[in-house]
Amino acid sequence: MELSKRSLVIFCLGWLVSLVLLSYVAGYYYMEFQKEAHLGREYEDMYNELVQNYTSLLNDHLTLIQQYESEKQNLTELLGKYGSCIMRVNVCIDYKEWNATVVWYNDTIVPLGCDVLQATKIVTIMNYTFWPAYQASFVDAINGVWNRGACFWMWYRWDNKTKTWKYGEAGADRYKLTNGEIIRWRYEIPSYL
C-alpha cells in the first residue's frame, strides 16, 4: 500500500496534534505540580505557626494551672483558719412559672448568722426593696426574672421534721439560717392569691 503525499501530510498533522496534546498534558501537570508545591509551602508555614501558637498556649495554660493551685492552697488555708465562722447551706432557685427550670446551689459557703437574702445574693443577682413599715425586704427579681402579674418570688425552707417545704414565715432578711439548712425560691402564683 503506497501512501500519497497528501496522506503523509495529513498523518504528519495527526502526529503534530498528538504532540501538542501531550505537551498540553505535560503543561497541565506542571501547573498542578506548581500549585500543589505552593499550597504545600503555605500549609507548612501555617503548621509551623500553629505549633508556635499551641506551644505558647500550652505554656500559658501551665502557668495558669500553677497560679490556680497556689490560689487554691491559699483559699484552703483561709477556709481552715475561718472554718468556725462559716456554715454551708443549700439554695434552690425554681423558675416554675417562668420556664420551669430548677437550679441548685449546694454547699454554698455563707458567714455564720447569715439570713436567706444574703445567702441568695451570694449565688444569684437579686433586686429587692426594703419596706421600712415592715422592717423587711421584698424580693422583686432573681437573675432578671421579675415579679409580674400574679407571679412572685416566694421563699420556702425545708422542714426536716415533717419532710415538707414550709413557706418562709418572715421576710427573707429577717430569717437567720443555720448550718446545713435548705431553702428554696420559687417563682409562682402564691397559694393565698
Add this chain to the structure above:
Amino acid sequence: MHCKHVALLTVMASLCIGIQLIPRPPNVESTSLICFLVGFLFGASFGAFLGALTMFINGFLSLWGFAGTIMPFQILGMALMGFMGGVYRKSLGGSVSISKILNLEVSFLAAFFTLIYDIITNIGWAVPSNTPVIAALIAGTWFTIVHVVSNTVLFGAAFFGLVRIVANLLGEDTWSYQKGV
C-alpha cells in the same frame, strides 16, 4: 445562491443547532462533522458559511448561555472547519475510492482542525479576560482532549458513511455534488 442551496443551508443549520442544543457531555459535538461534510459535498465556501451561521445562532441559544466575546472566534473556527471540508474534497480529485486510508485521513484532519478550533476559541476567551494564552490553553487541556478524541472517532466512524448516504439520497455520484454550488 440558488434557492435550492438556501433551503439546504437552512435545513443543515437547523440540524446543527438542534444537535447543539441537545443535552450532551461538554465538548462532544457533531456540528464539526456536519459542517465539514457540507463543505466536502457542496463546496468550501458553502461549508464555511454553514459553520459561521451555525455558531452565530448557537451563540444566542446555547445551553451554556450567551457566547459574548467568544462568538466571533467560534464563528471563525467553525467556518474554517466547513471550509477545510471543501479543500479536502478538492485535494482528493475526481476519482477516488473510499478506503481505510481515507477514513484515517479524515480522522486525522478532524483532530487537527478540532485542535485549531479549540486554540482559536481559547484565545478568544483568554484575550478579553486578560489571561495568558498559554495558561488558558493548558487550563482547557481535558476539554480539548475530549473534543479532539471525540471528533477523531466520530469523523473516522461516520464521515464517509454519511457521504454515501447523502449521495444515495440525492441520487448522484459520490464525487459530483460540488458541481453547480
